[in-house]
Structures are given as C-alpha cells and as structure tokens.
Amino acid sequence: MLQKREVKARREGLPDLVDAEDRPVVLRFAPNPNGPLSFGHARGLVINSTYRERYNGTFILRFDDTDTKVKPPMLEAYKSIEEETEWLTGRKPDRVVIASDRIEEYYVHANQMLEGGFGYVCRCSAEDFKVHRVGKTACPCRDQSKEDNIVLWKSMLKGVFQPGDAVVRVKTDMTLKNPALRDWPALRLQDTKAHPHPRPTIGSNYVVWPLLDFQSAVEDHLQGVTHIIRGKDLMDSTRKQKLLYEHFGWTYPETTYWGRVKVHEWGGFSTSQMRKDVEAELYEGWSDPRLPTLQALKMRGIDSKALRSFWLELGITQKDISVPLATLYSHNTKVVDSTAPRLTFVRNPISFSLEGDTPSEVSLPVHPNDASMGMRTWSLRSKKILLEGADIELMDLRLKEFADVALNDTVASMGSTERKDKRPIVHWLSSDQSRESKLCYTKDNEIHHVNGHVETHAYTAGTIVQLERIGYARVMEDDTLLLCHEELGEENV
RNA sequence: GCUCGUAUAGUGUAGUGGCCCAUCAUGAAGGACUCUCAUUCCUUCGACCCGGGUUCAAAUCCCGGUACGAGCACCA
Structure with missing residues (x-):
C-alpha cells in the first residue's frame, strides 16, 4: 500500500x-x-x-x-x-x-545487401517508381539477378550513371500497408563535381552516397x-x-x-x-x-x-507543443539571479546638481542577498547625478541606497539619508562613476536600443548582470549591454 | 489519397484501473519581505477533446468520432 x-x-x-x-x-x-x-x-x-x-x-x-x-x-x-x-x-x-x-563502410554494407539479395539497383526514375509504390507493384529492376545488381552497383561506383539514373533500394514488400516502407531507397548518386562536399578530404571523391535511413x-x-x-x-x-x-x-x-x-x-x-x-x-x-x-x-x-x-x-512526450519564451526565461532567472552582480543603467539620463550636505562617496551592495560579493563605491565629488527621464516627473524621490531628494529644475536638494516615508525609490548614477552606453534588446524581430549611462564597471564580455529596475543583461564585447529577457515595456523606451 | 502518431488548467507537465472532486512548474491576480519594477515567501484562479463500451471501479483499457501533427524525397 x-x-x-x-x-x-x-x-x-x-x-x-x-x-x-x-x-x-x-x-x-x-x-x-x-x-x-x-x-x-x-x-x-x-x-x-x-x-x-x-x-x-x-x-x-x-x-x-x-x-x-x-x-x-x-x-x-x-x-x-x-x-x-x-x-x-x-x-x-x-x-x-x-x-x-565512413562512406566505404556503407559501401561494404550496400554490397552485402546486394549479395544477400535483399537489395537491388533500381534504374527507374523517381516518378516511375512512385507509380509502383502507390500501385503496390514490383518495378522491373526488382527481379534482377544478384550478378546483374553487382554489375550495376560497380557501374554506379565508377560514375557511369548520372544522378537520378540509378539508386540502390532495400527490398521490403511492395504490398506493405504503409507506402513509406515499400522498397525504400538506400543509396543514390550525387553530382559531387558540381556540388562537392565542403570537407576538403572528401570533396568530389564519391558519387554514390547513402541516404539517411541507410546510413x-x-x-x-x-x-x-x-x-x-x-x-x-x-x-x-x-x-x-x-x-x-x-x-x-x-x-x-x-x-x-x-x-x-x-x-x-x-x-x-x-x-x-x-x-x-x-x-x-x-x-x-x-x-x-x-x-x-x-x-x-x-x-x-x-x-x-x-x-x-x-x-x-x-520531457519526451509525443505531443506537439508550443511554449512561450517566458518559460525559458523563468528557468534562466533561477540560474542567473544569485550570481548576477547588480549594476545601474540610467536610460535617457537627465543631469541634476546635488545640493545640500553631500558625502564625498556612497557605497552600495553588489548583490542585495549576498554580502560576500562586496560593495561598489561611487564618488560624489562632482555633485552631478543622473536620473532616468521617466522618473523625474516625480518630484520627491529616494535615490536608492543613498538619500531622499527634492527635484527642482536642474537641482536635486538633499534630504534625509534615512528612509522616512514611502516615496518612490529610483536608481541613479553619479556622473563621476558612469559612462555613456547603450542597452540593446530585441523586439518583433528587430534590434532596438536605448541610450543611457552605465555605472563604470570592469566586468568582462559575457558577464550577466542585473540592471536594477530594468532586468538581466549581458555585457557585450563592444561594452554595450544586451537585455537577456527582451521585455522592455513601451513606457520604458 | 494511403500510412502512422498524439489529445490533462492560458502554457507545459505528472499520472499505465481504486490512493485523483487529479501533480508540479509556468502564467495571471492579490499579499508578505525588500532602500530594484529583481530575488524569496504566502494565497487565489484554472484541466482529464466528444460519444459509446468493458469493469464493482476509467484521466488510465477497448471501439467510434473530432481536432491537431508527421511520413509516403534520388533531404536530414
């Protein structure tokens, strides 16, 4: 039980x-x-x-x-x-x-097949044979002697025939219920002069080639x-x-x-x-x-x-299925999140001057759930910060991991460094610590990009980072970023 | 046309006669945590293609239907 x-x-x-x-x-x-x-x-x-x-x-x-x-x-x-x-x-x-x-190996078996009488060289055209397959009748080549088959086979190998003129068939049973199985083709000729095999060691060496089912x-x-x-x-x-x-x-x-x-x-x-x-x-x-x-x-x-x-x-069900990429992405998030360093990218940046009692630098964790990944430290010497265009409509903001600010024109006045209210938290950059960059993503089979500033970093190409409040991205060879899960909504672009 | 195969929530998936008023994930909605619109956690929503049959008992076995897919290439 x-x-x-x-x-x-x-x-x-x-x-x-x-x-x-x-x-x-x-x-x-x-x-x-x-x-x-x-x-x-x-x-x-x-x-x-x-x-x-x-x-x-x-x-x-x-x-x-x-x-x-x-x-x-x-x-x-x-x-x-x-x-x-x-x-x-x-x-x-x-x-x-x-x-x-391994062509020679296949020839050996083709030869065995002809010698054994369970294969034959068929000189019918594809169209003619189709008639026999549909009509469940034997084609004239089917009853050739083994000797004749061997002679024809050797002619095939010597290049006497043109592609389409001869094919080696496996003798099954022309009355089989399933038409696909009736005397199926095993080897055929290919014009490897006109279409050489791309591997230089093979090139045009062979004219007789096995089909998938035989090979x-x-x-x-x-x-x-x-x-x-x-x-x-x-x-x-x-x-x-x-x-x-x-x-x-x-x-x-x-x-x-x-x-x-x-x-x-x-x-x-x-x-x-x-x-x-x-x-x-x-x-x-x-x-x-x-x-x-x-x-x-x-x-x-x-x-x-x-x-x-x-x-x-x-799994391995025989059902025909259609899956959304979101499923793949959810697997990827599980794999990637715990090791993806956090990085800031400000899209369409707008510059503000910090006013008030500002420290000379600020420290943020590399990963919120893993202190062992250390801290990133930004200089604030220039007192210039960058905010995302879409965020500045809100006048009272909290700069993530730093301080409250009130925006007025091009000035951001420092408020409390302690979190005191529920004002929205936004990501931001110190212009001392950032450089111009590009965030690319695919959408509707096109590559789009957003310009912005990225926090200066030394991550090598291939590193998967998480752009805070945006998503996971890969550091590219040309130092731009590519969004992993392609889901930038309209309002963010 | 002939032949073969598959059918469980929006999407995938577990389930081979009783444990199933059906599993797990994803998705959606709501919530907790969080100085990220991330992660984590909680709650809720939602399905056995249809019709017969066999059986004490069917998502499960059989038959029929329907739908979808594949093969019938001198492609792989």
Missing part, C-alpha cells in the same frame, strides 16, 4: 529507459552540420546526454553529412557544433563520428547504439530501418520519440532558412540575438543550465 503510493508520486525528471539496466547504454545525437545548432537541437542534446549521465553510458555526436546538394554541410559548423555540444552538456561527447568519413541504420549498428531518442517525424524511419535490420539479422535499438515543439515568439524555424538569411546578411551572423540558435541564446545571456532544465521539464 505504502509502496504503491510512492510509485504514483510525481515523477521527477525523465522516465527510465527501457531495458537499460543490464547493459552499457549507448546514445547518439546526429545533426546535419548544415549550420550551427538551434534551439530545437538542444532537446536532442539535453535528453540524450542526460541519459548518458544517468546510466553512465556513452554519448556519440554524429555528423550526418551525406547530402551535398539539398542541405549541404557547412564546414564551420562541425567545429561550432562540437563547441555548442560541450557548452550545453557540460562535457565533450564520448565519441565523434562523421558520416562522410543512420548501419552506423547505429556499427557504433553499438542501444537507445535512440528522436523526433516522431522519424517514426517511419524507424520502421524502414527495422526492416533493414531484419535483413541483416541485427537487433534494432530501443526507440523513443518526442513531438514537435514551437516557440510562441518564433514559430517554426529551419536551419536551411536561417542559413539563407544569414548569408543574405539579413542577420548579423549566426549569433544575432534575434535568431533561435544556441550561439544567439548564449549571446542573449541564456545559461546552459537554464536550457537544460527547460528541456528536461518538457
């Missing part, structure tokens, strides 16, 4: 993997390096690498770079994907596999992958691959799927489209804060821990 109650308690984290206790667990994440990783890729990285940690297994990063024309790989992406993987998962993958390095299936077996967790758009892929595994007499990995995710603010996004836009210079590179790439999120000050807990919270 008591035990059953425990079973039904809310499950924390991901569900256990099926059949994972008595054998080493091998997982993989296999992106196409046709661009840097984006928000959606993070799911595969987070889920798979989290299971690696739980089962002390092996995590493989595999580059599925077998298409040189439709979604051609991007040379720089190999390196950036490895970096992004390490950033997000906290360590290097246990193994890195590049499909384009991935063979490679999963060769790498000893035990569990595949991937999007449900690949469900039919699994079914195709299982048919191939049966031919080879292999055991297919345990497979789990997740549904499609959209972000309210972004809608859908594809790497190919982003690549076009970046190359057309619609964006300032792949880390442009408007893009949903991991680089951009990092640039926006989203911590990798926040991204991890975000994806773990969504």
